[in-house]
Amino acid sequence: MARTTGSHSDITGPRVRAAALKLFAQDGYAAVSMRAIAAEVGVQAGALYNYTPDKQTLLFDLMQGHMDVLLAQMPQGDGQEPLEALKAFVTFHLQYHAGRPDEVFIAYMELRNLSDENFARIEALRRSYEDRLEHILQAGRAAGLFRIHDTKIVALAIIAMLTGVNTWFRAGGRLSLDEVVAQYWDMVRNAVGAGELPR
Amino acid sequence: MARTTGSHSDITGPRVRAAALKLFAQDGYAAVSMRAIAAEVGVQAGALYNYTPDKQTLLFDLMQGHMDVLLAQMPQGDGQEPLEALKAFVTFHLQYHAGRPDEVFIAYMELRNLSDENFARIEALRRSYEDRLEHILQAGRAAGLFRIHDTKIVALAIIAMLTGVNTWFRAGGRLSLDEVVAQYWDMVRNAVGAGELPR
DNA sequence: TTTGCTTTTGAACAATTGTTCATTAACCAC
DNA sequence: GTGGTTAATGAACAATTGTTCAAAAGCAAA
Numbered sequence: 105m106a107r108t109t110g111s112h113s114d115i116t117g118p119r120v121r122a123a124a125l126k127l128f129a130q131d132g133y134a135a136v137s138m139r140a141i142a143a144e145v146g147v148q149a150g151a152l153y154n155y156t157p158d159k160q161t162l163l164f165d166l167m168q169g170h171m172d173v174l175l176a177q178m179p180q181g182d183g184q185e186p187l188e189a190l191k192a193f194v195t196f197h198l199q200y201h202a203g204r205p206d207e208v209f210i211a212y213m214e215l216r217n218l219s220d221e222n223f224a225r226i227e228a229l230r231r232s233y234e235d236r237l238e239h240i241l242q243a244g245r246a247a248g249l250f251r252i253h254d255t256k257i258v259a260l261a262i263i264a265m266l267t268g269v270n271t272w273f274r275a276g277g278r279l280s281l282d283e284v285v286a287q288y289w290d291m292v293r294n295a296v297g298a299g300e301l302p303r
Numbered sequence: 304m305a306r307t308t309g310s311h312s313d314i315t316g317p318r319v320r321a322a323a324l325k326l327f328a329q330d331g332y333a334a335v336s337m338r339a340i341a342a343e344v345g346v347q348a349g350a351l352y353n354y355t356p357d358k359q360t361l362l363f364d365l366m367q368g369h370m371d372v373l374l375a376q377m378p379q380g381d382g383q384e385p386l387e388a389l390k391a392f393v394t395f396h397l398q399y400h401a402g403r404p405d406e407v408f409i410a411y412m413e414l415r416n417l418s419d420e421n422f423a424r425i426e427a428l429r430r431s432y433e434d435r436l437e438h439i440l441q442a443g444r445a446a447g448l449f450r451i452h453d454t455k456i457v458a459l460a461i462i463a464m465l466t467g468v469n470t471w472f473r474a475g476g477r478l479s480l481d482e483v484v485a486q487y488w489d490m491v492r493n494a495v496g497a498g499e500l501p502r
Numbered sequence: 503t504t505t506g507c508t509t510t511t512g513a514a515c516a517a518t519t520g521t522t523c524a525t526t527a528a529c530c531a532c
Numbered sequence: 533g534t535g536g537t538t539a540a541t542g543a544a545c546a547a548t549t550g551t552t553c554a555a556a557a558g559c560a561a562a
Binding site for chain 1: 329330331333334412415416451452453456457459460461462463464466467468470471478483486487489490491493494495496498
C-alpha cells in the first residue's frame with residue numbers, strides 16, 4: 105500500500121499536532137512514542153515525518169504556538185489604571201488557561217525535554233509574559249495603590265497561584281469559571297494590599 | 304568479576320536512591336534509564352535490583368518517603384490560634400521545600416508515571432496535607448479572622464503559590480530564605496483578608 | 503488518459519530499554 | 533584458614549525507540 109484514499113496534508117497535519125498535544129499532556133513527552141502518535145492519527149509512524157522534522161520539533165512547535173497566542177491575546181492595558189490592568193490580567197490568565205489545559209500542562213511540564221536552544225526561546229517568551237505583569241505591579245506600587253515589596257516575587261507568586269487552578273478546575277464542576285475568577289481576584293487584590301477598605 | 308572490594312548494601316542502597324532522585328529530578332523518570340542510574344552510582348545495572356524490585360517502585364519509594372517526612376514534620380498547630388497556625392504552615396512549607404528541591408520537583412512532576420495503585424497512595428498523602436491547611440482556614444474563618452469564601456480553593460491557591468517558589472529560589476541568590484518567607488507571609492496573610500489594619 | 507505531484511506504506515536500521523540470572527569475588531564470624 | 537553469606541558482574545532476552553527511504557497509490561490538471 106501507499107497513499108491512502110482521502111489523505112490530505114491539510115487534514116493530517118492538524119491531526120498530528122492534536123494527537124501529539126493530547127498524548128504529551130496525558131503521558132509526558134518522553135513516554136510517548138512516535139508510533140503512539142501515529143496510531144492516534146490512524147497512520148504509520150513514517151508518515152509523521154511529512155509534518156515534522158523530528159519529535160523534538162513537534163514538542164517545540166506546540167509550546168511556541170501556545171506561548172505566541174498567549175502573548176498575542178493577553179490584555180495590553182495601555183493607559184489603564186493599575187488596579188484595572190491587574191484585574192484584566194488575572195481574568196485573562198484564568199480564562200485562557202482554563203480553556204487550554206493540555207497546552208498549559210505541556211508548556212510547563214515539558215520544559216526540560218526541550219533542547220538547550222529551544223528551551224531558551226520558550227523561556228524568553230515566558231519571561232516576557234511575567235514582565236508584563238511585573239510592569240503592572242510596578243505602576244501600581246508607584247501610584248501608591250499596591251502595598252508590595254519585591255514586584256518580581258509578587259509577579260511570580262501570582263502566576264503560580266493562578267496557574268495552579270489547572271490542577272483541579274474542570275468545566276462543569278462544582279464551581280463555574282466566573283466564580284473561580286471572582287475568588288482568585290479577591291485573593292490577588294488582597295495579596296497586593298489593594299483589598300477593600302472596610303475592616 | 305563479581306562482588307567488588309568495599310561494596311556494602313548499607314552504602315550502595317542510599318547511593319542508589321540518591322542517584323535516582325538526582326536523575327529523575329534532572330531529566331524526568333521516563334528519560335532516565337536504569338543503566339544511567341547505575342552509572343551514577345558506579346555500578347552495573349543488574350546490581351540495582353538488589354535494592355529495588357523495579358524502576359517503578361524506586362520512584363514510588365522516593366515519593367512516599369518525601370510525603371511521609373513532610374507530614375511528620377509539618378506543624379501540628381494544636382491549640383494554636385488560626386493566624387499563628389497559618390504563619391507556621393507557610394513558614395514550614397517554604398523552608399521544607401527550599402531544602403529539598405529534587406524531592407519536591409519529583410513529587411509533583413512524576414505523579415503521572417506512577418501506577419494507578421501507587422498514584423492513589425501518594426494522592427491520599429497529598430490530600431491529607433491540603434486538608435490540614437484547610438482546617439486552619441476553616442478555624443480562622445469561623446473565628447471571624449479570615450475573610451475568605453471557599454476554604455478549599457484558598458488552600459489550593461496558597462499551596463500553589465508557595466510551591467512555585469521552588470522554580471526560582473536558590474540558596475545564596477538575591478534573596479535570603481528569611482526574606483522570601485517574610486514576603487510570602489505578607490501575601491498569604493493579605494490574601495486571606497487578615498492583613499494589617501492601617502490603610 | 504497521461505503526467506507529475508502528493509501522501510502514505512512498510513520494511514529496515516542501529517541503539518536502547520527494563521529485567522533476569524548464573525557466576526564469581528569480597529566479606530566476616532568462627 | 534574455612535564456609536557461609538552478601539554483593540556485584542556481565543551477558544543475554546525480547547521489546548521498543550526515533551528515523552530513513554524506496555516503492556506504491558491516490559489526486560488533479562492537462
